[in-house]
Amino acid sequence: MPATAGSIPNASPVDDGEGRQQRAIDTRRSILNHAALLFASSGYDGCSTRDIAAAAKVSHANIRYHFGDKETLWRSVIEFLISEEYEANELLTQLDTSDTPTEIFRQHTRNAISAVAKRPQLQRILHLERLLGNSRFADVETIARDIDEERVGHIEMMQRAGTVNPDVDPAFLNEFIAGGLLQRFVLEPIEDDDERERMVDAFTDLVVRLVQTP
Amino acid sequence: MPATAGSIPNASPVDDGEGRQQRAIDTRRSILNHAALLFASSGYDGCSTRDIAAAAKVSHANIRYHFGDKETLWRSVIEFLISEEYEANELLTQLDTSDTPTEIFRQHTRNAISAVAKRPQLQRILHLERLLGNSRFADVETIARDIDEERVGHIEMMQRAGTVNPDVDPAFLNEFIAGGLLQRFVLEPIEDDDERERMVDAFTDLVVRLVQTP
DNA sequence: CATAAAACTGTGCAGTTGGACAGTTTTATC
DNA sequence: GATAAAACTGTCCAACTGCACAGTTTTATG
Numbered sequence: 216m217p218a219t220a221g222s223i224p225n226a227s228p229v230d231d232g233e234g235r236q237q238r239a240i241d242t243r244r245s246i247l248n249h250a251a252l253l254f255a256s257s258g259y260d261g262c263s264t265r266d267i268a269a270a271a272k273v274s275h276a277n278i279r280y281h282f283g284d285k286e287t288l289w290r291s292v293i294e295f296l297i298s299e300e301y302e303a304n305e306l307l308t309q310l311d312t313s314d315t316p317t318e319i320f321r322q323h324t325r326n327a328i329s330a331v332a333k334r335p336q337l338q339r340i341l342h343l344e345r346l347l348g349n350s351r352f353a354d355v356e357t358i359a360r361d362i363d364e365e366r367v368g369h370i371e372m373m374q375r376a377g378t379v380n381p382d383v384d385p386a387f388l389n390e391f392i393a394g395g396l397l398q399r400f401v402l403e404p405i406e407d408d409d410e411r412e413r414m415v416d417a418f419t420d421l422v423v424r425l426v427q428t429p
Numbered sequence: 430m431p432a433t434a435g436s437i438p439n440a441s442p443v444d445d446g447e448g449r450q451q452r453a454i455d456t457r458r459s460i461l462n463h464a465a466l467l468f469a470s471s472g473y474d475g476c477s478t479r480d481i482a483a484a485a486k487v488s489h490a491n492i493r494y495h496f497g498d499k500e501t502l503w504r505s506v507i508e509f510l511i512s513e514e515y516e517a518n519e520l521l522t523q524l525d526t527s528d529t530p531t532e533i534f535r536q537h538t539r540n541a542i543s544a545v546a547k548r549p550q551l552q553r554i555l556h557l558e559r560l561l562g563n564s565r566f567a568d569v570e571t572i573a574r575d576i577d578e579e580r581v582g583h584i585e586m587m588q589r590a591g592t593v594n595p596d597v598d599p600a601f602l603n604e605f606i607a608g609g610l611l612q613r614f615v616l617e618p619i620e621d622d623d624e625r626e627r628m629v630d631a632f633t634d635l636v637v638r639l640v641q642t643p
Numbered sequence: 644c645a646t647a648a649a650a651c652t653g654t655g656c657a658g659t660t661g662g663a664c665a666g667t668t669t670t671a672t673c
Numbered sequence: 674g675a676t677a678a679a680a681c682t683g684t685c686c687a688a689c690t691g692c693a694c695a696g697t698t699t700t701a702t703g
Contacts, residue, residue: 235670239680258561260475263660274682276664281680285661339560346557346616347472387609387635394608395601402560421601425639449700453650477690488652490694495650499691645703652697660689667682673675 243281246271247295250288255336258343259289259352286351293358296337303330316378317427323369325419332400332411339401363389379426392422457495460485461509464502469550472557473503473566500565507572510551517544530592531641537583539633546614546625553615577603593640606636 233241249270253262264285268275282288307326331338344355367389373379379388399418405411447455463484467476478499482489496502521540545552558569581603587593593602613632619625 235679238669242680256562258472261561264662265660275661276683277681279662280682343560346553346560347475348470383635383638384631387613387631390612391605391609391635391639394610394612395605396608397611398604398608399601417598417601421597421605424597425605449649452699456650478692479690489691490653491651493692494652646701647703648699648701650697650699652695654694654696656691656693658690661687663686664684665682666684667680669678669680671676671678673677 239281242271242273242277246273246278246281246288247292250292251296251336251340254289254292255339255343258347259285259349260347264288289352290354293337293340293354296334296340297358300330300334300337303334316373316376317423320373320378320426321419321423324422325415327366328396328400328418328422329412329415331396332405332415335401335404338397342397342401363393366393383426388426395422453495456485456487456491460487460492460495460502461506464506465510465550465554468503468506469553469557472561473499473563474561478502503566504568507551507554507568510548510554511572514544514548514551517548530587530590531637534587534592534640535633535637538636539629541580542610542614542632542636543626543629545610546619546629549615549618552611556611556615577607580607587640597640602640609635 246267250267253267253270256262257266263275264278265275267288268278271278278288282291304326307330341355341359344352345359349355367385370379370385370388374381374385395418399414400411405414460481464481467481467484470476471480477489478492479489481502482492485492492502496505518540521544555569555573558566559573563569581599584593584599584602588595588599609632613628614625619628
């Protein structure tokens with residue numbers, strides 16, 4: 216008889232009158248958040264659903280209840296992080312009020328770098344699974360390629376506008392920048408806000424300097 | 430009684446009169462080689478000693494016999510790959526007969542890039558374990574840092590010699606180049622020899638162009 | 644050819660994992 | 674307050690992993 220369940224009460228069963236729907240949404244979110252952190256630091260196979268459950272202070276069976284299986288959870292995490300990044304970008308682009316082409320390029324570059332530096336989880340996860348070539352997640356390739364293509368398109372645009380040295384191959388240049396970004400901000404994320412912003416500035420400077428027409 | 434061992438004969442027990450010492454060295458080498466490939470593609474935790482044993486066509490207990498435990502095997506693989514890279518570099522630098530500073534820089538860069546592109550396993554493994562932060566392998570940080578420092582020193586030298594733009598931060602520039610290298614040649618290694626060499630040339634060109642004093 | 648060391652192998656074990664499932668608690672609704 | 678659905682939980686299971694170990698085969702040497 217496996218019926219001793221409930222001897223340990225829920226995390227906060229009755230507490231606030233949140234309504235059960237909202238509470239379910241909250242636990243879903245909490246699971247997604249902790250899963251994102253663990254997937255980003257240990258990789259898909261590097262952490263168990265039990266690890267995630269413990270971090271989110273939830274029974275591991277509850278993860279199964281909300282997300283079905285581990286792979287679905289992973290996909291949900293990716294969606295969650297993408298929507299998060301999308302919202303952050305929405306906010307950032309509103310601040311862009313510069314006008315000279317070089318300044319627009321600098322702003323755009325800075326925004327992209329800053330967003331990644333502040334919340335590197337998505338990049339880390341994509342990079343990791345791509346590196347490990349988990350054939351389960353063919354989508355990763357697609358997502359990563361989409362991001363790349365958008366960036367390459369942007370560089371080409373800047374080349375036509377005369378802001379970027381027209382002699383360099385846009386794809387190579389993009390890999391250069393993406394690689395540097397990875398090394399500096401994704402591999403070991405910078406926690407301190409001030410230090411990170413300083414690094415973002417320095418990095419943006421280097422990109423602009425290297426890329427500008429002489 | 431666990432004594433049914435030997436029902437499956439050795440890989441090639443008597444075959445050539447190689448001498449048992451040499452045969453032991455051969456199996457050691459075979460294990461190291463296959464372990465390198467698997468560690469590089471799946472990571473330390475991503476492959477089991479049984480996987481490695483199967484790839485090397487050896488019983489998994491034999492790995493234990495030769496290397497003790499998995500962690501020691503991993504360290505031996507790193508040593509093995511480092512010595513391999515060292516020997517390859519020895520050969521390459523002998524070919525360097527250019528004289529102008531720019532050409533020396535180009536040659537040196539090209540050699541380093543080519544070596545990594547041809548045998549990306551070491552870089553992949555270091556990058557992977559560093560990314561996953563396997564605290565077991567604190568050495569990784571040291572090794573990676575050593576490689577980085579050597580490269581940074583080289584860039585500084587080139588700056589003093591006037592070959593590299595003195596305005597750029599050597600550490601940032603190094604990360605840039607290392608990152609691009611990673612993206613282009615380590616993340617998904619290029620198998621075809623000709624294609625790879627073409628890419629190495631193109632990449633070298635980009636580095637030289639971006640880095641040169643205007 | 645006896646023999647002992649070296650090289651190698653199968654099997655057992657405890658721990659962890661993803662998943663399955665029956666069970667319990669909570670909450671909205673009548 | 675009864676009740677049914679939703680939210681959540683403990684526990685069992687098969688598969689896999691690193692390691693331990695007793696056993697077997699091979700080979701060099703007297």
